[in-house]
Amino acid sequence: MKTLRSADIATGFLLAMLGLLTLWASSTITTTMEHRLSPRALPYAVGLLVLFCGIGIAVKAWRFRGPDPEIKWPDGVGIKIITVSLASIGFYNAFMNLLGxxxxxxxxxxxxxxxxxRAKWLTALLTGLICGIASYYLFIRLLGLSFPEGFFFKG
Amino acid sequence: MKKKAISFIALISILALVGAGAVAAADYPAKRLTYNICFNPGGESDITARFQEQPLKKFYGQDVVINYKIGGGGALCWADLVQSPPDGYTIAGHNLPHIVLQPMEMGNAGYKALELKNIYMFESTPNVLAVRNDSPYKTLKDFVEYAKTNPPGVVTIGGSGTSSANDLGTAMLNKTAGIKLTYIPFGGTGSAVPALLGGHVTALMTYTPVAIQYKTKFRILAIASEQRMEVLPDVPTFRELGYDIVEGAYRGVAAPPGTPDDIIKYLADAFDKVMKDPEVKKKMDQNGFKTEYMGPEASLALVKKKMVEYEVIMKELGRLK
Amino acid sequence: MGFSWDYLFQGFVTALSFQNLFWALVGSLIGTLVGVLPGIGPASGIAILLPLTTVLPPTSAIIMMAAIYYGAMYGGSTTAIAVNIPGEASSVCTALDGYEMAKQGKAGPALSISAISSFIAGTLSLVGLTFFAPLLADFALVFGPPEYFALMFMGLSLIISLSGRALLKGIASMAIGLMVSLIGQDPLTGAARLTFGTAILTAGVDFISVIVGLFAISEVMINVEQRISTISRIDIGSWLPTWADIKQCLWTMVRCTGVGFFLGLLPGCAPSVTTFVAYDLEKRVSKHPERFGKGAIEGVAAAEGANNATSTAGFIPLFSFGLPTAPSMAVLLGGLMMYGLQPGPMLFATNPDFVWAVIASMYIGNVMLLVLNLPLVGMWARIVVIPFYILGPIIVFCSVVGTYSIRFQAFDVWVMLLFGVIGYFMRKFGWPVAPMVLATVLAQMLETSLGQALLMSQGSPLIFFTKPIAAVFMGLGLLSIGRGFWLQMRSQAPEVAMDEPD
Structure with missing residues (x-):
């Protein structure tokens, strides 16, 4: 997946698979009601559209012969930063209920x-504190939204 | 390392669970009540909750916050409610026929009707059959005649949602009058109204508040309640006219399964006082909501009764195998 | 509600009282705050804040609610421009060009032009509301299911021009958007679709989480990957747009007001739809359509103006028939009922003093928001020079809080994260994002109206061509699709697949 051509072939293939999955999932839709527009009709249509788009993109890229732009993938450090950043968002969400x-x-x-x-640990700590406290007073107290409060703020 | 992390997580979860379970009913209510609304802001459930909000704060004794959990025609909210801690601090509005029909029709609605612990049923909105003011149908009889002179399915009738009280009411009318109206479901009561105003459907099967709000634009042919309603004295019931149709939506509040009975009773008392507040009663009446005063037992009995009734109707309609 | 100078004058007297001015100001401020938060849209924002207004007399309360509504509509553009978080579907078009401008150090002009355009469109629409409401009201009722379907179909055809030269990828992007919105219950039959038997998917995927993921999260990913220091790569220049900018946008503002206003009369035609239509119109009439999506100031002006015009026009069916055109209008209506006022067609005939006070207060609210926000532009514009190692986590924090608050469940945040990753790859592979957003915005109404229309016609699709209004929109949509494909064929050559979207 170094160049756009290979990427297009790969994503086209994936998309076609997604289309097939949609078609299969559409065939399992059950309904007991008679209706002019069957609940399967649109999912089938969209599944077919996704399938054809996928095939189209893959075939078009396959037949393509020309200057093939390279994709700017991140370097090793970039990949690491992205992975850690995404994982920390994941943890943030996963532990929100437990920690509040x-x-x-x-x-x-x-x-x-x-x-x-790394050098800015004090900034980090202060910003974290401000956001944490602000989130409590703004969202939970003032706006009364039902976010998990966590054990520190129970009651 | 991994093992340690897992046991740490497990430990925290256990502590959290123990903490949640240890809420003593004696000092209830110790904090604010979250009242979830399962339908769009501005809909019937929301409007009722807004009427109740201020007095409820007074009778509950703590702050009350209203939140929205919208999706799946209410299913999202009720599936969430049965997962909520049964500490009496989270309740949700619930509706008949939705809570009975959804688990019946959908394979996996995420909740079962009897899992929701009834607190109180506070209002009902009977179905009404509405046509435009300038339409030639002055009575239900005219309307049924008109439907009979047309090929089956040509006359259209709008309403709020599928498998709703509007939908069932239309099906019952079709059956008892021997006609075939095409029911067109809309996203809510509010979005069905312009369809009749603009003449895109011939009639609406809708709820009483619409009859009050649009009395200058619509003519109400019949109401599907047992007796005539005070706010609509001139509207005959379907029964008076010889059609045995009594159908409408009921709204109330429910708590997660396993909520202690004394907490349920406390909340039911609070809602009872709210609904008997003259200010609330006046607003409900003005807007066409019929107030009901059903405590936990009475509303559970109603749900059970409706479960039997709806199963028969749905089987007759061929919507249930 | 016939017009009379007496009533209008009386309305201004009421609205200009110290107390009402004060509450309008408070409402604008709180509304702006709520609008800045993604996820909490105007509808739930107003609903959450309704209890705050209960201590006031009815007129002040409804003035405050209207101000909250206005403020919330305005606030959405701020985060869209400064940090690429469109908190509402209606801010997506603003983000397309506004954020590009911010990257080029022009966050100030972008924010100012959105304030000015909002003000002009809002005021022009108010004039329309004041003088022509009775004439226009019936327009809201001529649209039934077939007409709505045709309108939505035309809306979908905008994808052709939104995807630029990467047409196939644009259509694929739309198809995925449609697929995502199909997940959950069928709106007409209630049948569960593409849920794989899970309860959580039965409730559907909310499009706000899709939008925030595609825009904000993928942008953060790109930025941390490149280890950029600040969003704006160059020094920020003036906070205010130049006269040339404003002149350039003048006709844009008029055109987008027209589009936003007339479509805004239709119940169900939310700002999310009209902003796309107005944006697309500007792109078509522009002499340099290639600048759109790369920081065209008219793009920002068009989207924001249409947004405000639509919101204002929505008051016409509300005042004339008691019909709410959007969820936030329904909440306002609910607010009226709390005060014992009877909604419906009679409300505003029986309470003219009240209606005109509200209309007058909307003129004042518009001025207030302009005066309030222009000085703040300097502050908001500085966001782009905050070091990204601080700003990035805060953007994520806002996005998580916003998506979580849609339905208060972690699932929506996971969806946001997934679409962040999808958006990241779409950027890398040159896929246009806008078609996916447009598809998720239109899908529900598209399929609902299709199903309803087919019920009305007993299954015959001819209904879309025998009704004149529907036929016009269907024709426009088909023309636009045909033209798109023809241009594609003519420019030919497989290398089109390799092009970046423009």
Missing amino acids: LPLATFLYITFSIWYLN
Whole structure:
């Protein structure tokens, strides 16, 4: 997947697979009601569209002979940063219920800023604190949204 | 390393669970109540909740926040409710016939009707059959005649949603009158109204609030309640006219399964006082909502009764195998 | 509600009272705050804030609610421009060009032009509302299911021009968008579709999480990968747009007001749809359509103006028939009922003093928002020079909070994350993102109206061509599709597949 051509072939293929999956999933839709527009009709149509688009993109790229632009993939460090960043968002979300919004926010912000710039640990800590506390007073107290509060703020 | 992390997570989860379970019913209510609304802001459920909000704060004794959990025609909200901690701090509005029909029709609605613990049923909105003011149908009889002179399916009738009280009411009318109206479902009561105003459907099967709000534009041919309603004294019931149709939506509140009975009772009392508040009653009446006063037992009995009724109807309609 | 100078004058007297001015100001401020938060749209924003207004007399309360609504509509553009988080589907077009401008150090002009365009479109629409409401009201009712389907079909055909030269990828992008919106219950029959038997998918995928993922999260990924220091690569220049900028946008503002206003009269035609139509129109009439998506100031002006015109026009069916055109209108209506006012066609005939006070307050609210926001532009514009190692995590924090608050479940945040990754690859492979967003915005109405129309016609698709209004829109849509394919064929050559979208 170094160049756009290979990437297009790969994504086209994936898309076609997705189309097939959609078609299969559409065939399992059950309904007991009679209707002018069967609930399967649109999923079938969209599944077919996705399938044909996938095939189209792959075939078009396959037949392509010309200057093939290279894709700017990140270097090793870039991949690492992206992976860690995504994982930390994942953890933020996964532990939100357990830790509560304020604490999870504090941990996420502090970690992420520190990770992106190690020298700025104090900035990280302060920003984390501000966001954590602000999230509690703004979202939970003032706006009364039902975010998980976590054990620090119970009651 | 991994093992340690897992056992740490497990430990925290256990602590959290123990903490949640240890809420003593004696000092209830110790914090604010979250009242989830399962339908769009501005809909019937939301409007009722807004009427209740201020007095509910007073009778509940703590702050009350109204939140929206919208999706799957309410299923998202109820599936979420049965997963919520049964500590009495999370409740949700619930509706008949939705909570009965969804688990019946959908393979996996995420909840079962009897899992929802009834607190109180506070209102009902009977079906009404509405046509435009300038339409030639002055009575239900005219309308049925018109449907009979046309090929089956040509006369259209709009309503809110599929498998709703509107939908069932139309099906019952079709059956008892021996006609075939084509029911066209809309996203909500509000979006069905312009279809009749603009003449895109011949009639609406809708709820009483519409009859009140649009009394200058619509003519109400019949109401599907047992007796005539005070706010609509001139509208005959379907029964008076010889069609045995009593159908409508009921709205109330429910708690997660396993909520202690004394907490349910506390909440039911609070809602009872709210609904008997003259200010609330006045607003409900004005807007065409019929107030009901069914505590936990009475509303559970209603749900059970409706479960039997709807199963028969749905089988007759061929929508249930 | 017939027009009379007396009523309007009386309305201004009421609205200009110190108390009402004060509450309008408070409402604008709170509304802007709510609008800045992604996920909490105007509808739930107003609903959440309704209890705050209960201490006020009805007129002040509804003035405050209207101000919250206006403020929220405005606030959405700020995050879209400064950090590429369109918190609402209606801010997506603003983000397309606004964020590009921010990257070029022109966040100030982008924010200012969106304020100015909002103000002009809002005020022009108010004039329309004031003088022509009774004439225009019936327009809202001529649209039934077949007409809506035709309109949505025409809307989908915009994808052709939104995808530029990467047509096949644009259509694929649209197809994925449609597929995502099909997940969940069929709106007409209630049948569960593409849910793989899970309860969580039965409730469907909310498009806000898709949008925030595609825009904000994928942008953060690209930025951390490249280890950029700030969003703006060059120094920020003036905060205000130049006269040339404003002159350039003047006709844009008028055109987008027209589009936004007339489509806004239709119940169900939300700003998310009209902003796309207005944006596309500008791109078509522009002498340099290739600049769109790369920081064209008219793009920002068109989207924001249409947004405001639509919101204002929505008050016409609300005042004339008691019909809410959008969820936020329904909440306003609910607010009226809380005060014991009877919604429906009679409300505004029986309470003219009240209606005109609200209309007058909307003129004032528009001015207030302009005065309030222009000085703030300097502050918002500085966001782009905040070091990205601080800004990035905060963008994520806002996105997570916003998507979580849609339905208060972690699932929506996972969806956002997934679409962040998808958006990242789409950028790398040159796929246009806008078609996917447009598809998710239109899908629900498209399929609902299709199903309803077919019920009306007993299954015959001819209904879309025998009704005159529907036929016009279907014709426009088909023409636009045909033209797109013809241009594609003519420019021929397989290398088209390799082009970046323009």
